[in-house]
Amino acid sequence: MPPKPEPLAPHPDLSDYYARSEERSAFVRDIFDETAPWYEWMIAIPSFGTGFRYRSDALARHGWRAGVRLLDLATGTGVVARAALESTGGKGNVIGVDPSLGMLLEARNGPMRDRLVEATGTALPFRDGSFDMISVGFAMRHFGDLRAAFEEMRRVLVPGGTLLVLEITPPRSRIARGALGLYMGKIVPLLTRLRTGSPEAARLMRYYWDTTLHCVPPEVILGALADAGFQAPRRDVELAVFSEYNARA
């Protein structure tokens, strides 16, 4: 048997947040658990309240419609899943998965109440070919091993099913990257702290920008999708920074 490839981390270790690689997943789970009550307030700050509309439009652009069985992986408080359900008048076939109990408890307050499962992206408790589409909203950078996570997603998709990964990619221009970094890395955490009173919520927003800035480039993500057996992986870009990765199982 060929040797197993090394894990493909989406970003290097970030020592401002955890000391060793092995501590990364516990750090991520704990910070989402602790900040879950403020999550939807927090994401409204950088997106000026447009995040729900953006997610809804992105789903439609990539083939979401009534009748499609959708797994919203890393669902968090269920923003992508709710956008999907709303566009089908609540009749969509949507399951949300997340490893953070805190986030899932928040999601339980909404229409995803009975459609939530606690799991990580690399160990999905579903049979092969259970879904027609998988969405991953602004969470890929938290997976420990991109290839392993993409392989698991391909397993639970039907052949020909669609994977849609939404991420933010820093702009190429140094000036634009510097300006966005000032806003996302400094101003947004400050506003988050003022609005929520939670130092952890402000820390999560700083982490959000640091993981965005240090994330592997789009070519590596497209390569990992192909390595995991996905067909025709491609990246569409909206508003210069929103990457929409699309691939067929």
Ligand SMILES: C[S@@+](CC[C@H](N)C(=O)[O-])C[C@H]1O[C@@H](n2cnc3c(N)ncnc32)[C@H](O)[C@@H]1O
């Ligand atoms: C920034 S939130 C995104 C929530 C939602 N998808 C959205 O669009 O707002 C990231 C989510 O990824 C989840 N997450 C972190 N590591 C994960 C993993 N290994 N597998 C699945 N989900 C993970 C976190 O618990 C958190 O809820």
